[in-house]
Amino acid sequence: MINVKNVSKRFENQSVLKEVHFSIDKGSIYGLLGSNGAGKTTLLKIISGILTQDKGHVFIDDSPVFEQIQIKDKVVFLPDTLYFFPQYTIRQMAEFYRNIYTQWNEERFQRLSDVFEIDIDKKIHKLSKGMQRQVAFWLAMSAMPEILVLDEPLDGLDPVMRKKVKNLLVQDVAEREMTVLISSHNLREVEDICDHIGILHKGSIILEKDLDDLKSDVHKVQVAFKKNVPNKLFDNVDLLFKEERGSVLLCIVRGNQADVMMHFKTFEPDIFDILPLTLEEIFIYEMGGVGYAIKNILV
Amino acid sequence: MFDLDVRSRKPIYEQLVDKLKELIMNDVLKVDEQLPSVRTLAQQLTINPNTIQKAYRELETQGYIYSIKGKGSFVNATVKSVNTEKLEKVKKELIRLLTEAMYLGVTSNELETIISDIESSLGGGSSID
Numbered sequence: 001m002i003n004v005k006n007v008s009k010r011f012e013n014q015s016v017l018k019e020v021h022f023s024i025d026k027g028s029i030y031g032l033l034g035s036n037g038a039g040k041t042t043l044l045k046i047i048s049g050i051l052t053q054d055k056g057h058v059f060i061d062d063s064p065v066f067e068q069i070q071i072k073d074k075v076v077f078l079p080d081t082l083y084f085f086p087q088y089t090i091r092q093m094a095e096f097y098r099n100i101y102t103q104w105n106e107e108r109f110q111r112l113s114d115v116f117e118i119d120i121d122k123k124i125h126k127l128s129k130g131m132q133r134q135v136a137f138w139l140a141m142s143a144m145p146e147i148l149v150l151d152e153p154l155d156g157l158d159p160v161m162r163k164k165v166k167n168l169l170v171q172d173v174a175e176r177e178m179t180v181l182i183s184s185h186n187l188r189e190v191e192d193i194c195d196h197i198g199i200l201h202k203g204s205i206i207l208e209k210d211l212d213d214l215k216s217d218v219h220k221v222q223v224a225f226k227k228n229v230p231n232k233l234f235d236n237v238d239l240l241f242k243e244e245r246g247s248v249l250l251c252i253v254r255g256n257q258a259d260v261m262m263h264f265k266t267f268e269p270d271i272f273d274i275l276p277l278t279l280e281e282i283f284i285y286e287m288g289g290v291g292y293a294i295k296n297i298l299v
Numbered sequence: 300m301f302d303l304d305v306r307s308r309k310p311i312y313e314q315l316v317d318k319l320k321e322l323i324m325n326d327v328l329k330v331d332e333q334l335p336s337v338r339t340l341a342q343q344l345t346i347n348p349n350t351i352q353k354a355y356r357e358l359e360t361q362g363y364i365y366s367i368k369g370k371g372s373f374v375n376a377t378v379k380s381v382n383t384e385k386l387e388k389v390k391k392e393l394i395r396l397l398t399e400a401m402y403l404g405v406t407s408n409e410l411e412t413i414i415s416d417i418e419s420s421l422g423g424g425s426s427i428d
Contacts, residue, residue, distance in 0.1 A: 029347050167342060167345050170341045173341070173347065174348035175338060192305035192345065192347075193345070194347065195350055195353075211310070212310040212311070212313070212350070216310055216313070268402075276309060277308065
């Protein structure tokens with residue numbers, strides 16, 4: 001269980017996080033999404049006890065994290081830019097991890113070598129970017145963390161490896177209720193494994209919800225009328241976005257699917273189509289709501 | 300066992316519920332047969348175990364499955380009550396579709412022909428209660 005309470009952070013005169021407040025249940029896979037420079041990495045570093053917050057609190061299982069060895073023993077953080085000791089081989093690096101993490105599982109480390117198929121005596125810095133990432137996962141999964149914090153984890157992995165890594169994550173979540181926190185801006189990557197998502201924008205959480213609820217709560221509606229568009233069409237509708245493409249009206253509506261359908265049907269449109277949104281679309285329209293919209297730029 | 304479309308717009312847990320219902324109603328999963336554990340299914344499909352848990356919970360409240368603590372989930376025998384619930388849903392759906400059909404200009408005579416066609420293909424319709 002991770003509790004983030006009103007955390008603020010500034011670097012010199014730049015405010016990066018403003019009163020961020022959310023919690024993650026044990027055994028959940030939480031996707032932290034956000035625009036570029038929203039403060040995702042800073043937040044993750046604070047949660048894993050690498051940085052301190054200026055204000056607020058972070059609790060893991062009701063204990064603060066920063067400089068608390070018994071808590072940090074349960075947390076593994078995988079940064080977006082990996083760091084390994086220079087000239088170290090995988091075996092030596094594993095040795096280091098074994099000494100740090102008390103829950104280290106040697107048997108698992110050996111078994112995972114079948115998954116990753118990298119020579120254990122190779123120097124890590126001689127491996128490719130994608131392979132280094134695999135090594136990082138290999139070590140992280142062998143440390144048997146209760147909480148795994150991943151910053152852009154699937155960058156640089158090929159589709160087969162991604163599937164393997166996701167599979168490993170899901171197994172650990174199912175088997176021993178590991179909690180996973182993933183940051184990403186590749187929404188399709190996280191859509192299938194996250195159960196909760198939070199969207200961070202300019203240092204504040206603007207949306208936090210169960211992914212399935214989110215998906216069944218927002219709809220894309222396409223309607224067209226042969227005659228003029230009835231002017232009461234959008235009364236009593238929670239409209240997020242509206243666009244006219246020729247005679248077809250495209251709008252994003254929030255609400256219960258049946259209610260939305262009933263509402264539009266009463267106007268007897270000639271074409272009517274209702275679809276759930278993809279996570280990518282939800283992200284784009286929610287961001288549009290806070291003024292971070294896609295503008296058609298002509299150069 | 301089955302495949303899900305993770306790229307689909309439909310929430311994964313809804314897809315799961317629908318797929319499992321289909322399997323149960325078509326007797327692919329028989330009464331008292333054990334459903335795959337959350338763990339195995341999560342691993343097979345590479346989706347979040349919590350999503351599967353949620354789908355199982357939903358199926359349980361709808362009466363399709365029952366669960367025994369520490370043993371797992373099993374297909375429920377009381378399909379009768381499930382049927383009435385299903386029937387309500389189908390009726391609602393029918394009303395919606397028929398309204399749409401009529402709106403598009405299908406006459407009630409045409410609809411009646413469709414109904415009698417279906418009836419004869421099902422074998423007289425005497426078994427429908």
